[in-house]
Amino acid sequence: MKVTPLIVQDEFIGLKVRVTDSTNRDLIGISGTVINETRNTLTVLNGSKRRIVVKDHATFHFTLPDTTIVEVEGHILQGRPEERLKKRIRRLW
Numbered sequence: 782m783k784v785t786p787l788i789v790q791d792e793f794i795g796l797k798v799r800v801t802d803s804t805n806r807d808l809i810g811i812s813g814t815v816i817n818e819t820r821n822t823l824t825v826l827n828g829s830k831r832r833i834v835v836k837d838h839a840t841f842h843f844t845l846p847d848t849t850i851v852e853v854e855g856h857i858l859q860g861r862p863e864e865r866l867k868k869r870i871r872r873l874w
Contacts, residue, residue, distance in 0.1 A: 788851055789858065790866050793818055797844040798825055801852070804838040820861045 799812035811834065813827035823841075825832045834841075836855035843851050858865070 788845075789853060792862060793823065793843065793858075794862075796846075798823065799842045800825075800834055800839050801842050802840040803834070805835075808832070808834055808839060818862055821859065823858075 793815045794817065796815050797812070798815050800808050800810065803809050811825055811827055811832050813825040813832070815823055816826045816831070817824035821836055823834050823836060825834060834855075836858045839855040841853050841855060841858075843853060845851060
């Protein structure tokens with residue numbers, strides 16, 4: 782899974798997501814569709830339940846429209862979606 786800065790600047794609403802790691806063990810394994818994104822959280826629709834996941838304390842696997850799975854650490858996603866477009870991301874990989 783190769784992550785590029787362009788993926789981090791994408792829109793995540795509507796993508797399939799799975800929480801693979803979190804400091805809150807109850808959130809690990811949550812999967813579904815991202816229905817809302819704020820500065821610090823992602824809201825995931827899992828069946829009929831809405832779960833709010835704090836970005837800073839989790840690692841996510843996003844499934845892109847071309848079925849590529851990308852792992853992104855939540856602290857990289859901190860900030861409003863519109864601000865992430867402007868933010869310059871240091872290459873950490």
